[in-house]
Amino acid sequence: MHRTASILALALSSPALAAAAPLSASTDRAWIAASDANTRLLLEAEGQFDPETISQNGVVAFDGRASDLGPKLEARRAAALAPVRAEFARRLAATDDANVRQDLAILIGAIDQQLERDRLNRRHFLAWTDAPAAIFEGIKGLLDEQVAPARRAEAVELLRRYVGDWPGTTPLVDQARARFEETRAPGLLGPTRVTLDRALANAETYAKGIRDMFKEYKITGAERALAKLDAQIAAYTAWERATVRPLAREDFHLPAEVYAFQLKERGIDIAPDALIRxxxxxxxxxxxxxxxxxxxxxxxxxxxxxxxxxxxxxxxxxxxxxxxxxxxxxxxxxxxxxxxxxxxxxxxxxxxxxxxxxxxxxxxxxxxxxxxxxxxxxxxxxxxxxxxxxxxxxxxxxxxxxxxxxxxxxxxxxxxxxxxxxxxxxxxxxxxxxxxxxxxxxxxxxxxxxxxxxxxxxxxxxxxxxxxxxxxxxxxxxxxxxxxxxxxxxxxxxxxxxxxxxxxxxxxxxxxxxxxxxxxxxxxxxxxxxxxxGYTRLLQLRVETEFALGSRFDRLAFNNFVIGLGLLPPDLVAKAVREDFVPAMRGDAPAASNQIK
Structure with a gap:
């Protein structure tokens, strides 16, 4: 559902977000614990389908577990997310804490975007997966110098799950093939030819990279699984050449509703023509x-x-x-x-x-x-x-x-x-x-x-x-x-x-x-x-704030405040600056010690 480097963008048009309260500048951070308890519900629901991402985000309970690409994936994910969304809506109505309400709106928006992404994928695309890249990224999440040695050892289990050498598991490449066949229907779009060819060219590099990581971190017990992986990647790329490549498309253009969703997902909330100008x-x-x-x-x-x-x-x-x-x-x-x-x-x-x-x-x-x-x-x-x-x-x-x-x-x-x-x-x-x-x-x-x-x-x-x-x-x-x-x-x-x-x-x-x-x-x-x-939005906010504060404007304080907000969309960053930072710098409101310096 998300990776930190390519996570869901917030749905700016979400009714829940539109009703969210302004960010508080209070120094009381107890609300974070309440908000994080809400977020855990979504992390646990996501972990059923994409545990590697949840593991990489720091939830160790998902170390060693592999992605689920099984049948009816979108329907099963929707069924898992529906009660979580309903619970978030109930909690949103029941809490008066402005920060917790804001975060609940963010979580609801994230679920809505995932469901919309799944809907668009089902409507327009064949479900092709670059399985060698996915396996490499999953293993790399555990075999890293900043990951604790005890966690790195879970890479063996993860690899065994990937190759079907763990009780009750199916090789990821087999799941990916079956998922592709499950979605084959006239009119659906395959991957672009350039994307597929790049994946085919890099497959052996990924396989070698995985083996090198186990060697670098001296992780033992993976040899049999590594041998299976080499054979499975070779078979998978052969299948891609025979089955997927004839369905790959030279025309890269996306359906209009898909491209519009991509822009909104990235946080671009203006029309393409305005962006171009x-x-x-x-x-x-x-x-x-x-x-x-x-x-x-x-x-x-x-x-x-x-x-x-x-x-x-x-x-x-x-x-x-x-x-x-x-x-x-x-x-x-x-x-x-x-x-x-x-x-x-x-x-x-x-x-x-x-x-x-x-x-x-x-x-x-x-x-x-x-x-x-x-x-x-x-x-x-x-x-x-x-x-x-x-x-x-x-x-x-x-x-x-x-x-x-x-x-x-x-x-x-x-x-x-x-x-x-x-x-x-x-x-x-x-x-x-x-x-x-x-x-x-x-x-x-x-x-x-x-x-x-x-x-x-x-x-x-x-x-x-x-x-x-x-x-x-x-x-x-x-x-x-x-x-x-x-x-x-x-x-x-x-x-x-x-x-x-x-x-x-x-x-x-x-x-x-x-x-x-x-x-x-x-x-x-x-x-x-x-x-x-994003640069123009932040630059405009900077100049607006300079004009609002005049000689009281402080670049260090402004930059510290903005960076202390976390990852928020421009509209919410602007709201916080206007409603918290500017009054605090004027002396109209108390400054948050952790944000304004």
């Missing part, structure tokens, strides 16, 4: 800033080329070697942190930030830099980890990435994925305390990616000149995403023209441009615009 303005303004800055970078470097495209290409010609990347990023992270403290941008934890390079299998699953969130339930001191893929693309030079390994680009990548971006946002939820409803079920890409892009903008003025240019390039990409994703899905631009814009105007590598287009058309249609839209 706003992004076009940002694209032009950012490009103008790059045109002005590039000659200064060229002069500093002693280069004759002054066009921003040429300057970026020259910057990319000096990559940091893979074996020095981690140390180079660590130095950039330390410098960024010093600036954040000196300039009073936002409060930082006293502990160092964690960063590592990705394995080959992780890079295949997530080929761009990303933040691996910590468990949000029962956290024992685990922290988010900034993960940087390297060596993605194979032997073809056109498949190599040059987008994340120059020194100049590291400044903004570290600010986005680390501090003051994603890592700090998730750290704040763990360390300052926020309800599980807000950390797990109020997630939306607009909030999360909007904060990270806002964090880039907060850090940008303090980067070296070439770092500022690359930060603007990253912003240009986010504006391009907000144009190209809806334009491609609404059939208003060709794939070739979108690729040209990304490679020639935004100056992305061909590999990165290919990944971007796959994101818009196959991996996550509708999601790419969330960066720009």
């Amino acid at each position: 706003q992004a076009q303005i940002e694209y032009a303004e950012t490009r103008a800033a790059m045109i002005a800055l590039a000659p200064r970078v060229a002069k500093e470097k002693g280069w004759s080329q002054t066009d921003y495209r040429d300057v970026i290409r020259r910057i990319k010609q000096a990559p940091v070697p893979d074996d020095q990347l981690e140390a180079s990023y660590a130095e950039v992270i330390r410098t960024n942190e010093s600036v954040i403290r000196r300039e009073h941008i936002v409060d930082l934890p006293s502990r160092p930030m964690e960063m590592r390079l990705a394995s080959a299998a992780e890079s295949a699953a997530s080929p761009a830099p990303h933040m691996q969130p910590p468990p949000m339930v029962g956290n024992k001191g685990e922290h988010g980890v900034f993960v940087l893929p390297v060596g993605v693309g194979g032997n073809d030079p056109k498949s190599a990435y040059d987008d994340f390994n120059s020194r100049a680009v590291q400044w903004t990548v570290a600010a986005h994925e680390g501090r003051p971006g994603h890592e700090l946002q998730f750290s704040a939820m763990v360390e300052r305390g926020v309800s599980q409803a807000r950390s797990l079920y109020a997630f939306n890409s607009v909030n999360v990616e909007g904060w990270a892009l806002y964090a880039e903008a907060e850090a940008l003025p303090y980067h070296p000149l070439d770092g500022q240019l690359m930060a603007l390039q990253a912003r240009l990409l986010r504006a391009a995403r907000a144009m190209l994703d809806p334009m491609l899905n609404l059939n208003r631009i060709s794939l070739d023209e979108a690729r040209r814009i990304l490679t020639e105007e935004v100056v992305q590598s061909p590999a990165m441009a290919r990944q971007e287009i796959e994101r818009y058309t196959a991996r996550a249609p509708g999601q790419a615009g969330s960066y720009f839209y």
